[in-house]
Structure formats: C-alpha cells, structure tokens
Amino acid sequence: MGEFELIRHYFAAASCAQGGEGVALGIGDDCALLSVPAGEQLAISTDTLVAGVHFPAVCDPFLLGQRSLAVAASDLAAMGATPIGFTLALTLPEVRADWLQAYARGLNQMAENCQLSLIGGDTTRGPLSLTMTVFGRVPGGQALTRSGARAGDLLCVGGELGNAAGALPLVLGERVAEAAQADPLLAHYWSPQPQLALGQALRGKATAALDISDGLLADCGHIAKASQVALQVELERLPLSAALLAFFGRAGAQQAALAGGDDYVLAFTLPEAELAPLLTAGWPIHVVGRVSAGSGVRLLDGSGQDITPHTRGYQHFKETP
Amino acid sequence: MGEFELIRHYFAAASCAQGGEGVALGIGDDCALLSVPAGEQLAISTDTLVAGVHFPAVCDPFLLGQRSLAVAASDLAAMGATPIGFTLALTLPEVRADWLQAYARGLNQMAENCQLSLIGGDTTRGPLSLTMTVFGRVPGGQALTRSGARAGDLLCVGGELGNAAGALPLVLGERVAEAAQADPLLAHYWSPQPQLALGQALRGKATAALDISDGLLADCGHIAKASQVALQVELERLPLSAALLAFFGRAGAQQAALAGGDDYVLAFTLPEAELAPLLTAGWPIHVVGRVSAGSGVRLLDGSGQDITPHTRGYQHFKETP
CATH class of the missing domain: 3.90.650.10 (PurM-like C-terminal domain)
Structure with a gap:
C-alpha cells in the first residue's frame, strides 16, 4: 500500500479530497491547494510530538490521535483563527492496522470537533513521532498576537x-x-x-x-x-x-x-x-x-506580596554551555 | 535556550520575522501569518526525512540541510507554485552547536536559492528526523496537478x-x-x-x-x-x-x-x-x-516492443497482509 493509499484508507473520515470550505485540492497530488478569501490571512502552526518525550511510548492510540491534533489546533485558537485544515506527517516503526485504525478514530473525532480537514501528509518508517501543521484563516490585521498587551489591561x-x-x-x-x-x-x-x-x-x-x-x-x-x-x-x-x-x-x-x-x-x-x-x-x-x-x-499572594518563584516552564532543550 | 531562540539563533539567515513577500508574521508567535494575493491559491506540501531511512544516520549536516529543504520545495515546483516560505520541525537527539550551525548553513543556502523564508517551526528532542512544510502561491485554477494529461500529449x-x-x-x-x-x-x-x-x-x-x-x-x-x-x-x-x-x-x-x-x-x-x-x-x-x-x-524499446518490467518505485511501507 502506497503512502497516499495508507493515509486515505485509515484517515478517510478526516480527509477531504475536494472541497471542504477553503480546501481547493486535498490529499493525493504534490501539494494541497487552499483558497483564502480576499482580505483574510492564513494562520499556520507546526507541532511535533515524539514518543517517550511528549507522550508515553506505550499509550492508547485513540487518545494519542485526539491529543496530537488538539495540541496543534490550540495554536489556531490562540491567534483567533477559523480552522481550515491540517497536514499529518506520521513516522511509524511498523504498520499495524489496529494501531492505525484506533489512532485515526481519535484523530478524526478531534478533526470533526475542530472543523479541520486532513489536506495532506507524509508517512515514513522510523521511531514513532507525529508532526501536525494546522491552517486557519483570520481577517487581515485581526489575528491575536502576543505583542499588543497594554498597561492597565x-x-x-x-x-x-x-x-x-x-x-x-x-x-x-x-x-x-x-x-x-x-x-x-x-x-x-x-x-x-x-x-x-x-x-x-x-x-x-x-x-x-x-x-x-x-x-x-x-x-x-x-x-x-x-x-x-x-x-x-x-x-x-x-x-x-x-x-x-x-x-x-x-x-x-x-x-x-x-x-x-x-x-x-x-x-x-x-x-x-x-x-x-x-x-x-x-x-x-x-x-x-x-x-x-x-x-x-x-x-x-493574596496580600499583594511578590512571591515570584524561579520556576520556569517546560523547555525541550536547556541552554547549551 | 528556548525553542524559538534555538530556531532563531541558528536559522536567522533563512528566517523572516516580519515581511518577506507574502509573510505577514514570521517566527515567534503561536502561528505564522501569510497573505495570499486575491485570486491566488496557496500550495502546501509536507515531507519527512528520517535518519537511517531517508539519509544515512551519520552524514554531513550541511548537505542534509540542503537536501531536506530541496526535497520539499520540489513539490512546489511540481505544482507550478511561486515559493513563499516553509516551517521546519526538527527532532534532535541532542543540541550540538557545530551540527546545528552546519545544518542551518546548508538549509539557509537552499532557502535563498529557492526564495523560501523560514516562517515557523518546532524543535523537539528525539531520534533525528526533519519535517518540512512548504508554502507557495499559484494563480487560481492554474496549479499543475496530476490529473489533466490527455491522449496525444x-x-x-x-x-x-x-x-x-x-x-x-x-x-x-x-x-x-x-x-x-x-x-x-x-x-x-x-x-x-x-x-x-x-x-x-x-x-x-x-x-x-x-x-x-x-x-x-x-x-x-x-x-x-x-x-x-x-x-x-x-x-x-x-x-x-x-x-x-x-x-x-x-x-x-x-x-x-x-x-x-x-x-x-x-x-x-x-x-x-x-x-x-x-x-x-x-x-x-x-x-x-x-x-x-x-x-x-x-x-x-527502440523498436516499439513492450518491455515493461514489474519493478515498482520505492515505497516506504509495503502492503499489509
């Protein structure tokens, strides 16, 4: 089974060969094509999840399917974007029909929930990891960025x-x-x-x-x-x-x-x-x-005392010496 | 060093925080923003390269940088698209400054060659693999697809x-x-x-x-x-x-x-x-x-004889039983 057949077969419910809103051409050609309404911009984000780093190597593939897309779609939410679609780059150590079916069920459920169509992807053999790239649209100049906070807000x-x-x-x-x-x-x-x-x-x-x-x-x-x-x-x-x-x-x-x-x-x-x-x-x-x-x-704290800890959030790589 | 700092530091030459043509917002926010001219469509393709599968696990990172982007950009060529930008999802077993510098030099050279700006990405720890998603634009309805060949061509x-x-x-x-x-x-x-x-x-x-x-x-x-x-x-x-x-x-x-x-x-x-x-x-x-x-x-063959072999091209996964 070829790459596209593999993706199509297991991810049919989330894929959209022709015609989800904004999707001019879906899976199966060299590129997908998106139409962006005049005056709107395209919002794009990429997230990778690696087994043993971002999720346990042994886990429920249905739940992983949900989580892997939700994590990426959350970046569209953060920009105020209306979801269009996503690509899935799936690296698998082996093709196991039961794993793929369960993963695809979880992915499809989250895709439907988020109104995202699968528009393309790549399947490769290797250590389990997933890279999602998500696409949304937002009226020009109205995206929510990180840079506009003002004193008093x-x-x-x-x-x-x-x-x-x-x-x-x-x-x-x-x-x-x-x-x-x-x-x-x-x-x-x-x-x-x-x-x-x-x-x-x-x-x-x-x-x-x-x-x-x-x-x-x-x-x-x-x-x-x-x-x-x-x-x-x-x-x-x-x-x-x-x-x-x-x-x-x-x-x-x-x-x-x-x-x-x-x-x-x-x-x-x-x-x-x-x-x-x-x-x-x-x-x-x-x-x-x-x-x-x-x-x-x-x-x-409750009395307005500064109790800032030196804790920092999760970082995938610490500073190199 | 955080994710964005890591990407920015080593990939500065290819990145474009504000303003490459069509890039309304580059690296550093939750999403990148692309502006697509009215009447044009956005072409998108994703490719993953895994160490030991698509390239030797030990190889020159400069050359890998060139090859990893070229492979993805070729899909834009196949659609007749004008390049805009790309995202890089980079999974690395460790942060080695010399490896990243050389990889980034190769990547930047190919990015300049192809007129592609780095607009976003993700860096994660794990077995070496690279997922590129490339973006181009094409006048509406003029993309080169696989489906229009006609007898006589x-x-x-x-x-x-x-x-x-x-x-x-x-x-x-x-x-x-x-x-x-x-x-x-x-x-x-x-x-x-x-x-x-x-x-x-x-x-x-x-x-x-x-x-x-x-x-x-x-x-x-x-x-x-x-x-x-x-x-x-x-x-x-x-x-x-x-x-x-x-x-x-x-x-x-x-x-x-x-x-x-x-x-x-x-x-x-x-x-x-x-x-x-x-x-x-x-x-x-x-x-x-x-x-x-x-x-x-x-x-x-030269005399018009049918000599079709049964050889098939490279497939990452063979058909499952």
Whole structure:
C-alpha cells in the first residue's frame, strides 16, 4: 500500500479530497491547494510530538490521535483563527492496522470537533513521532498576537489551569486515583479542547493572546516580552478544578497551574471595558491578574506580596554551555 | 535556550520575522501569518526525512540541510507554485552547536536559492528526523496537478534522470569512484535543484505534472491513474548523464532512471504544440514518451516492443497482509 493509499484508507473520515470550505485540492497530488478569501490571512502552526518525550511510548492510540491534533489546533485558537485544515506527517516503526485504525478514530473525532480537514501528509518508517501543521484563516490585521498587551489591561485565562499537569503522574503510572478524581484530569491531558470559538470571539477585543502549553508563568513571560510590558499574576485568582485540589491539595494544585504544562487554555490580555460583555455572553473567562508598565512576570499572594518563584516552564532543550 | 531562540539563533539567515513577500508574521508567535494575493491559491506540501531511512544516520549536516529543504520545495515546483516560505520541525537527539550551525548553513543556502523564508517551526528532542512544510502561491485554477494529461500529449522530463539513484552506492559507502565520476552524482543526491522556474513556466501549458521521487515508471503511474490515461515511456529517449553511464553502464543507468528514486526532476505531459516555444526559450525539456487512451504505464524499446518490467518505485511501507 502506497503512502497516499495508507493515509486515505485509515484517515478517510478526516480527509477531504475536494472541497471542504477553503480546501481547493486535498490529499493525493504534490501539494494541497487552499483558497483564502480576499482580505483574510492564513494562520499556520507546526507541532511535533515524539514518543517517550511528549507522550508515553506505550499509550492508547485513540487518545494519542485526539491529543496530537488538539495540541496543534490550540495554536489556531490562540491567534483567533477559523480552522481550515491540517497536514499529518506520521513516522511509524511498523504498520499495524489496529494501531492505525484506533489512532485515526481519535484523530478524526478531534478533526470533526475542530472543523479541520486532513489536506495532506507524509508517512515514513522510523521511531514513532507525529508532526501536525494546522491552517486557519483570520481577517487581515485581526489575528491575536502576543505583542499588543497594554498597561492597565486585565490578564485573563479561558478555563481551569493545571489539570493536564495534574494528570501526568497518572499518565506515567507514578500514582493511582479513583476514577472520579482521575478521569477529569486525564480527559484534560488526552483530549484538550482547543478554545477555537473563544479565540474567534476575542478578535478585536483581546490585545494579546496565546495558548498555555508551558505553564502560566512561562507563557505570560512570552506576552510580557513580546508586548514589552509587565504582567502580575494573582495566586488567589487561579481557577483550579475540584479534582486537581482533591488530588494535590491547594499548594500542589497552584504549582501545577503556574508551572505545569499542557493546559492548552487561552491566556490573554483584555481592556477592562471588554470584560463584562464577554462574561454576559457566557464565555468562561477568569481574570487572574493585570498588565502594567515594566517587564517580566510577577506572582502576587493574596496580600499583594511578590512571591515570584524561579520556576520556569517546560523547555525541550536547556541552554547549551 | 528556548525553542524559538534555538530556531532563531541558528536559522536567522533563512528566517523572516516580519515581511518577506507574502509573510505577514514570521517566527515567534503561536502561528505564522501569510497573505495570499486575491485570486491566488496557496500550495502546501509536507515531507519527512528520517535518519537511517531517508539519509544515512551519520552524514554531513550541511548537505542534509540542503537536501531536506530541496526535497520539499520540489513539490512546489511540481505544482507550478511561486515559493513563499516553509516551517521546519526538527527532532534532535541532542543540541550540538557545530551540527546545528552546519545544518542551518546548508538549509539557509537552499532557502535563498529557492526564495523560501523560514516562517515557523518546532524543535523537539528525539531520534533525528526533519519535517518540512512548504508554502507557495499559484494563480487560481492554474496549479499543475496530476490529473489533466490527455491522449496525444507528449510525456516530458525536465532533466537527466537516475543521477541521485546512481549516487546511492557512494552515499552508503558500498562503492567508491574517482571524484570526476562521483561528484556530479553526489551533487544530485545531496543538492537536488527544485525546478521551480520550470514549474512556473509550465503553468497554462503542461496538462499534468509531478516531481520524480520514486522513479520515472512509478511516478508516471501516478499521472496515468489520476488522469485516467496510458503513458508510454521510450527507453532510448531517457536522458542519462555521462557520469551515470560511466559508473553503471547503459543498462544500469537506464534502470536507475526508470526505477531509482530521489531525482526531483519534473515529469509532465504537454500538448505537442507547446513544446517548440519552450525549447526555444531554453528550458531543458526532454521528450521521453507519449500519452494515449487506456491505463497504466508501458516501457517500449527502440523498436516499439513492450518491455515493461514489474519493478515498482520505492515505497516506504509495503502492503499489509
């Protein structure tokens, strides 16, 4: 079975040979072709997940299918982009029909959930890894970047933090927990829900945005640097789930929210006047701090004391000597 | 050093934070943003190269840098697309400054050669592999696909065939040869020249096109199938280099041209009337056969006898039972 046949056979439900919205030509030629409406820009992001680094080498391929696409699609949410499609570069040690079927089922479910069509890809033999490149469209000049935060803006997040980091000891088999506690955490790790609708709702309102992948403090550092402002995070305002609090206690849950990875929840800055209409419209927005003049990220306790730790988010490579 | 810093530091020459033509936002945010002129479409292709599968695990990183981008850019040539940019997903077992510097030099040289800007990427730790996603633009409806070949068209290629396949025994250290013989073959393997200008010149003229990556016969099979026609390849018309003939003899050189991989030369079908003006303009076009009604690919000897072998091109995965 050739490359294209392999992809087509197992990924038929997510693929779109001709004609998903914006997809002029899908899988099967040298390139896919996308049509971008006049006045819109194309948003593009690439993410690689490597077995043993970003997910356990032995894991449920259905869940991996969901997670691998969700992680990439979350970058479209962070830009306020409307999803179009994605390419999948799949490197596999061997072709196992049961593995591919289950992986494709998970991928297809997330693709449908995110309204993304599979438009192309490559399959190669080698150590298991997955590279997704996702495509979305956004009206010209309206993409949410990291660089527009202004002193006085509120610092907000789009949901509870730390659940995926909290799931990690369960994923790695280091701890066990009852289903009532474990399941909500594991769901956040394996099936993060890219906040695509929220990202689009924030167009023209949020001044800066990103998706939290390396922990709130480290990712706030990216906004602070790109926008040349300072961000204050208030410890007592972090939205923490009941499951995370029960599993880790308050201090552990706060640590997971601040420095854990894999949240894939949006963090964004918002002029104060924009908040009320968004809350009224039902968006799950939590104010966790504020933007001020200066630089860097500071963590404040309930009394406004600076308790900034030196913890940094997850980095794939540490600084070389 | 974080992901973006790593990419920026070593790939600065190829990257383009703001403003290469069509690049509205480059490396450093959640997504890159491309602007596509009204009436044009975006062409996209993804290719993965895995150490030990697509290139020797121990090889010159400068040459690998050239080859990894050229292989991907060749798909833009095959669609007749004008290059814009590319993303690089780089998985590395360790961060070695000398390796990254040399790889980036090779990559940057090919990027400049192809007029492609690095617009984003991901760096991860793991077994060495490279996934490139390339972007180009093409006037709406003018992309060269595989599906338009018509009975009566000429079957053409854009240059000598088999040189890269001929280099493989040298690359793998299975044979040695004098520099005069080895160097031209090795150059085709390590630094294939994507035929971007030829692809653009063929817009509105060629009826079908692709880049030869799996050997002429296998790739002609893709055109035949997509266009629902038959292709005849004439053995005596294959353009073969002096170096390949000297190294392999005529029969071996023909075999390399027909069933070897990695040529990254365009194969295309052309109405007979289109040929002369293109030759007059100086394009390196060789007629190697013809399109007729029917299906499949047939190889004909000098007297018109059918000598089709059952050889197939390189396939990363064979059919599962």
